[in-house]
Every structure is written in C-alpha cells, then in structure tokens.
Amino acid sequence: MADKRVTIQATRYDPDRDSAPRMQSYDIPFYDESMVVLDALNYIKNHVDGSLSFRWSCRMGICGSCGMMVNGTPKLTCNAFVRDYWPRAIHVGPLNNFPLIRDLVIDMDDFMHKLKSIKPWVIRKQELPLGAGEHRQTNQQIDEFRQFSECINCMLCYAACPVYGLNNEFLGPAAIALARRYNLDSRDQGLKERLPVIGDAEGVWECSFVGECSVVCPKGVDPAKAIQQTKLDTTMRFVLPYGNRD
Template identity: 90%
Template sequence: MADKRITIQATRYDPDKDERPRLQSYEIPFSDDSMVVLDALNYIKSEVDGSLSYRWSCRMGICGSCGMMVNGTPKLTCNAFLRDYWPRPVVVEPLNNFPVIRDLVIDMDDFMHKLKAIKPWIIRRQEIPLGAGEHRQTNEQIDDFRQFSQCINCMLCYAACPVYGLNNEFLGPAAIALARRYNLDSRDQGLKQRLPVIADNEGVWECSFVGECSVVCPKGVDPAKAIQQTKLETTMRFVLPYGNRD
C-alpha cells in the first residue's frame, strides 16, 4: 500500500503561451484508500507543480466548484474516488462545453447569466413587510419541489448536455430545473415573469431529451424531468381555456 502510485493526466492551458490545451502527466503516491481526484490535484499543486490551476472549496459536495471531466465524465472531483480508477490513469479535464480560462478552470459567466435570467428567488405579487410574519409551508408542499432545490450550480449537467454543446444559447438543464423549483413552490407567484425565458425556443423547447443531465447530477436532481414537465405545463397553459391564469 505504501508505495502504490497512480497517474494523473491533467489539462494544462496557459492563454499567454499555449495555442490549445494539452495533457500533462503526473505520477503521485496513492497512499490512502479514501483519496479522491481533488486530493490528487491538491497533492500535485502542493508537492509537484504549484502552477496547476483549478477551482475547489468545500470538499464535501456542497459548494459545486470542483466539477471537472474525469475520464470523460463530468464529476465533482471531491467525490470521485481514486480507488474506482486505479491502476488505470485518471484523465482530468475542464468541464466540456465551456470556454477554458486556464488549465482546469472554465468560464462560467454564461451559466451565471442564465441562472439570473430565470429569477431563482421567491417572487410575490405584493411583498409583505417583515413584521407580518413568515410564509408557512407544510412538508407536503416542500415535497413538491424538494429534489429540484438540491441543485448546487456545479454545471456538470451543462457539461453532459450535447444540446448545450451544440447550441450555447440553450437555457440548459440546471437553470430550468431551478425555474421549476420556484414555480412549484407554494410561496412563489413568479411564473409569469419566468415564462418568457423558459417557454422560449431557446428554453425548454431546445431540449431533445438526451437525459444525460439527470445521469450525471451529483445531487439526485432530475433536470430532464423538470424540462419535460415544463414543456407539458406551458403547452397546457397555451391550449386550455383559462390556462393562462397565474
């Protein structure tokens, strides 16, 4: 165990020097069975090559910042155990479908704009003053949207979505799942404000149901379901008399 080693191949890209990204190989000790890909990257950064760049923060699958391609699959690197890959080498690349800023760091601006566009907060027609008390909810009402609220904005679903890869205008899985989360919330009255974005050509109707978003989600969210449900719901609003109510 003490001298077990594993090869990590990580994408390197310095915009000032490199024309295109390339893979660099590091052989490091695989000293502990609980080591994850992020531990390997941290080992490389601290012991081998301080210039390797990547994002990470919480190490417990809640901040959503350490998403990368691990052997071609989008993963949270804090939750990708080396023991599942060893003795094969582990190829770590930046998330697919996004511009690369540097090494394993992608530009997430596009996602941030889309996230903001669906207004992921509770919208009330009439704000009530703080002193008037809280908006109460039963457990059953929470169950209506609970799984969609588990999204941590890690963007793995965008990296898995070939529709987004082919057309960056697509609103994308996480944004629509979060729109659904708020539209299903008994306290929310913002559906009408979100409709122009989610019911657009580049919204739910761009999705052709590959379903890979739901496969790669590390938090058990089912964005593919959210999108198909939204297709049905927006169609019903359009077709049914009085369907266009709030």
C-alpha cells in the first residue's frame, strides 16, 4: 500500500501573476484506502506545496466548504474517495460557474446575496409571546419540508447548473430549495414576502429542468423537485379562485 501513488492535477491561479488558470501535477503517496481527495489536497499542502489554496472545514460532509470539481463533476472532496479514481490521475478544479479568486477558491458572494434574498428564516406576521409556548408540529408537517432542510449550502448544484452558468442572474437551485423549505413549514407565514423573488423571471421560471442539480446534491435535497413544485404551486395560486389567499 505504501508504494502506491496517485497523481493529483490541481488548478492553480495566482491573480497577481497569472492571466488565466493553469494546471499543476502532484505525484503523492496513496497511503490509505480510506483516503479522500481532500486528504490528498491536504497532503500536498502540508508536504509538497504550501501555496495551494482551497477551502475545507469539517471533513465529514456537513459544512459544505470543500466542494470542488473532481474530474469534471461537482463533489464534496471529503466525500470523494481516491480509490474510486485510482490509478487514473485525478483532476481537481474550482467549482464551475463562479469567479475564481485563487487556485481552488471561488468567490461565493453572489450565492450569499441570493441566499439572503429569499429570507431563509421563519417569518411570522405577528410573533407570539414566549408564554404562548412553542410552535408544535406533527411528524407529517415536518415531513413536508424535511428533505429541503438538508441543504448544506455547498453550491455543487450551482456548479452543475448550465442555466446558472449561462445566466448568473438566475436565483439558482439551493436558494429556491431553501425558499420552499420555509414556504412548506407550517410555522412560516412569509410566502408572500418570498414570492416576488422566487416567482420572478430570474426565479423558478428561468429553470428549464436540466435536473443535474439533484444528481450532484450530496444530501439528497433534490432542488429540481423544489423548483418544479414551486412552479406548479405559483401557477395554481394564479389560476385557481382564492388561490392567492394566505
């Protein structure tokens, strides 16, 4: 096992020196069958080239920080096993469709603005006093939105979405899935506040149902489902009598 080696081809970009990203190859030991691509990047950072920049945090598919393109597919690098690619070289690049700051680090400002725009929190018309107790929910009420609440904001869905790649005004899969998560929450009363954003031409209607967002989602959120269901719901609100009521 100690003799096995793997080639990592990482995208490098230094804004002060490079006019465009370039590729750099690293030949490193494949020291453990449980080694993931993030381990390989950390090995490079610690033993070979300390200048390689990338984001990571939890190492267990929770924080959503280490999303990158692995052999052209958006992946959490902490969840991409080297053994699944070996003996071929592994190309690691920054997430598609986002501006590149350095090496494997993308600018996520656009995503943050979009996330904020859909007001991802429980909105009440009137807050109840604390003494009134908690907002109780049945299991069925929780099941309505549970799937969409699993999103970890890793942005893999944005990297996989050609619609966002062609038009970055598109609100995007994760933001719409999160909006649906709150709109389906029995405690929430903020649908009308979110509708102008999600019902906009750059909201759900920009999506042409490629479906790749759901394919790459590491948490099974299925943003494509959230978007199509929102399209149907907003249409029904428009078409049905009393459909626009709260």
